Amino acid sequence: MRHTISLLLENESGALSRVSGLFSARGYNIESLTVAATEDPTVSRMTLVTRGSDNIIEQITKQLNKLVDVIKLIDLTEGLHIERELLLVKINVPTSNQREEIKRLVDIFRGKIIDVSNNYTVELTGTPHKLDAFIKALENMKIQEVVRSGILGIGRGDKNLHL
Amino acid sequence: MNEDANEADQITGANILINSLVAEGVEFIFGYPGGAVLHIYDALFQQNKLQHILVRHEQGATHAADGYARATGKAGVALVTSGPGATNAITGIATAYMDSIPMVVITGQVASKLIGNDAFQEVDSIGISRPCVKHNFLVKDVKELATTVKKAFYIATTGRPGPVIIDIPKDITAHKAVFEYPEKIQMRSYKPILNGHTGQIRRAAELILSAKRPVIYTGGGVVLGNASKELIEFTRLLGFPITQTLMGLGSYPANDPLFIGMLGMHGAYETNTAMHQADVLIAIGARFDDRVTGDLEQFCPKAKIIHIDIDPASISKTVTVDIPIVGTVNRVLTALIKIIKETDKKPDANALAAWWKQIKTWKQETNSLVYNRNSDKIKPQFVIETLSELTKGEIFVTSDVGQHQMFVAQFYKFLQPRRWINSGGLGTMGFGLPAAMGVQLAHPDDTVVCVTGEASIQMCIQELSTCKQYDLPIKIINLNNGYMGMVRQWQEMFYDNRYSHSYVDSLPDFMKLAESYGHVGMKIDKPSDVEAALKEALAIKDKLVFMDIIIDDKENVYPMVAAGKSHNEMVLRPEGELA
Numbered sequence: 001m002r003h004t005i006s007l008l009l010e011n012e013s014g015a016l017s018r019v020s021g022l023f024s025a026r027g028y029n030i031e032s033l034t035v036a037a038t039e040d041p042t043v044s045r046m047t048l049v050t051r052g053s054d055n056i057i058e059q060i061t062k063q064l065n066k067l068v069d070v071i072k073l074i075d076l077t078e079g080l081h082i083e084r085e086l087l088l089v090k091i092n093v094p095t096s097n098q099r100e101e102i103k104r105l106v107d108i109f110r111g112k113i114i115d116v117s118n119n120y121t122v123e124l125t126g127t128p129h130k131l132d133a134f135i136k137a138l139e140n141m142k143i144q145e146v147v148r149s150g151i152l153g154i155g156r157g158d159k160n161l162h163l
Numbered sequence: 164m165n166e167d168a169n170e171a172d173q174i175t176g177a178n179i180l181i182n183s184l185v186a187e188g189v190e191f192i193f194g195y196p197g198g199a200v201l202h203i204y205d206a207l208f209q210q211n212k213l214q215h216i217l218v219r220h221e222q223g224a225t226h227a228a229d230g231y232a233r234a235t236g237k238a239g240v241a242l243v244t245s246g247p248g249a250t251n252a253i254t255g256i257a258t259a260y261m262d263s264i265p266m267v268v269i270t271g272q273v274a275s276k277l278i279g280n281d282a283f284q285e286v287d288s289i290g291i292s293r294p295c296v297k298h299n300f301l302v303k304d305v306k307e308l309a310t311t312v313k314k315a316f317y318i319a320t321t322g323r324p325g326p327v328i329i330d331i332p333k334d335i336t337a338h339k340a341v342f343e344y345p346e347k348i349q350m351r352s353y354k355p356i357l358n359g360h361t362g363q364i365r366r367a368a369e370l371i372l373s374a375k376r377p378v379i380y381t382g383g384g385v386v387l388g389n390a391s392k393e394l395i396e397f398t399r400l401l402g403f404p405i406t407q408t409l410m411g412l413g414s415y416p417a418n419d420p421l422f423i424g425m426l427g428m429h430g431a432y433e434t435n436t437a438m439h440q441a442d443v444l445i446a447i448g449a450r451f452d453d454r455v456t457g458d459l460e461q462f463c464p465k466a467k468i469i470h471i472d473i474d475p476a477s478i479s480k481t482v483t484v485d486i487p488i489v490g491t492v493n494r495v496l497t498a499l500i501k502i503i504k505e506t507d508k509k510p511d512a513n514a515l516a517a518w519w520k521q522i523k524t525w526k527q528e529t530n531s532l533v534y535n536r537n538s539d540k541i542k543p544q545f546v547i548e549t550l551s552e553l554t555k556g557e558i559f560v561t562s563d564v565g566q567h568q569m570f571v572a573q574f575y576k577f578l579q580p581r582r583w584i585n586s587g588g589l590g591t592m593g594f595g596l597p598a599a600m601g602v603q604l605a606h607p608d609d610t611v612v613c614v615t616g617e618a619s620i621q622m623c624i625q626e627l628s629t630c631k632q633y634d635l636p637i638k639i640i641n642l643n644n645g646y647m648g649m650v651r652q653w654q655e656m657f658y659d660n661r662y663s664h665s666y667v668d669s670l671p672d673f674m675k676l677a678e679s680y681g682h683v684g685m686k687i688d689k690p691s692d693v694e695a696a697l698k699e700a701l702a703i704k705d706k707l708v709f710m711d712i713i714i715d716d717k718e719n720v721y722p723m724v725a726a727g728k729s730h731n732e733m734v735l736r737p738e739g740e741l742a
Binding site: 009010013014017018021025055058059062063065066068069070071163 | 289290293294297298301318350351352353474475476478479480483
């Protein structure tokens with residue numbers, strides 16, 4: 001099953017490689033991994049999406065907790081939570097029909113056109129499924145570049161991960 | 164740190180390092196100098212609180228520090244230079260990591276401004292060591308050095324112990340700061356769990372007292388956690404059979420009637436069969452290693468399993484357990500003993516009596532550790548049995564890796580913890596001799612025996628020179644069969660006798676080699692000479708004795724569970740070999 005795990009870790013050089021090294025050394029999957037400093041600059045927050053049986057996920061959370069740089073973690077999948085991903089996509093729009101089509105699609109998906117050059121760049125946030133659906137809707141267009149941020153997760157309501 | 168501190172109060176990073184090690188109570192530092200650590204060596208030269216032991220290869224330094232740690236329970240300390248110094252140390256660090264040995268390794272690094280430039284003798288020591296250390300640190304500011312040393316010792320010696328590296332760029336060892344060693348350290352990201360969950364402990368006690376065919380299975384965690392006393396009390400209180408892993412030997416006396424021997428790939432038949440038939444398994448400080456479990460699908464199929472371990476990640480890693488208890492072994496056992504003593508319920512005496520009878524029947528029926536005692540060649544088992552009888556568990560024994568290691572585990576009767584020192588997890592050939600140096604330095608008045616083979620000993624034989632320099636009177640028992648014995652055994656059993664590159668041609672004359680270093684050399688090739696030669700060697704208290712014992716080159720370790728087979732499918736010694 002797919003699990004989204006949130007971690008707080010010491011914002012030290014090398015902390016990220018300890019996490020990624022653990023995954024490669026033990027043969028675990030990483031579907032997505034994002035990390036950035038929090039409001040406390042000594043702490044980073046990571047959202048990690050992985051896949052595995054219950055046993056593997058249990059091992060992953062235990063092994064992550066064992067890393068000296070990891071302060072705390074929760075498996076968001078165990079409760080109600082929100083996941084979001086950011087997509088930037090650059091699309092060729094040579095004809096006015098295509099420009100109209102893009103504008104309609106961006107409206108429907110509640111995205112934004114953030115750059116207009118000889119192509120359009122669209123910004124869209126949402127669940128990974130929504131971003132997939134948007135890219136699929138562009139099937140007839142020529143996509144020049146796709147950039148996705150990887151998934152961010154946060155628990156709903158009082159389910160918090162903080163020091 | 165006081166920025167305005169008087170220049171006169173400031174000392175160099177090299178001196179801060181040494182003062183920090185002294186503050187940690189370090190006695191010995193095993194090392195080898197080189198460019199990046201010259202400031203540290205200069206500071207070592209000008210002090211007399213730490214004794215530096217100059218090894219002949221950095222692998223030797225880490226194994227010696229490891230041996231010291233295993234024999235004392237304190238962290239071993241090694242010091243190596245950057246680049247090749249650090250990479251040579253890696254094998255020893257990985258060895259310590261696999262067996263959870265507390266160790267602090269200081270690696271020199273090129274100067275801060277050169278890092279990343281492919282400088283002379285530069286290697287990313289932090290990156291290379293990451294998968295085989297408990298933690299590692301790169302020191303970026305001399306003001307952080309003392310605190311980093313404190314953290315390194317704290318991490319190495321608490322929780323599930325392990326090696327920690329401190330990588331120190333050369334310029335940091337020359338920079339100056341005021342030395343202040345923190346008394347205590349708190350880390351928000353590192354807080355080992357010490358006390359077991361009381362509810363789980365109560366559930367475990369109930370299951371233990373309801374057992375009809377129980378087995379206590381203990382590992383290196385009992386040794387590392389200094390819980391031998393509690394384990395003995397717990398086991399005798401219940402009267403349950405107890406088996407131990409390779410790493411656990413000694414934490415329960417092998418001459419005790421409740422001890423049913425080592426389990427696993429070369430464990431006794433009755434021991435592995437008891438595991439297979441058990442209804443309650445009490446695993447204590449053990450990690451269900453593949454050499455213990457064999458085929459996981461068929462491991463202890465009838466047992467409810469209780470697992471006591473300090474490392475949550477060890478629990479249900481390979482074998483799913485019914486009652487996990489995370490905590491230090493001695494605290495959890497103390498709590499269990501209290502509950503068992505206070506409750507009215509007693510172990511089922513009738514069921515236990517029948518269980519013991521069954522185990523003894525298995526033992527008599529198979530006699531699985533038997534070997535030919537009438538051979539005209541020296542049998543390695545006979546050497547170890549004789550050593551055991553002569554020394555009565557009162558010595559320290561280190562080993563290398565292979566058949567000889569298994570023969571010690573099967574035939575030497577260890578009566579105390581920290582006396583049996585071997586590389587169990589990583590299986591590092593070359594471990595035995597340098598580890599024995601660490602043990603001998605820690606226990607100068609005790610006898611330290613290194614049991615090895617002609618293949619293993621050559622992997623770190625250069626340390627014979629170190630042994631001479633520091634007058635370490637180690638007794639080396641070289642069980643010489645001309646082969647990498649365990650490799651040959653597998654080739655015989657699984658590769659149709661194709662002995663591919665397991666025969667070691669062009670061996671040195673070990674007696675002359677030992678003598679050339681200034682040691683005593685002995686060569687023994689007749690069974691009738693073994694006992695007298697061992698007595699003679701053990702009586703030499705002030706010199707290293709290298710005993711080259713020519714053994715039967717076809718002898719195999721039995722019984723055996725082939726890799727991946729169920730632990731009750733054991734291969735016994737063919738009857739024909741006993742004639």
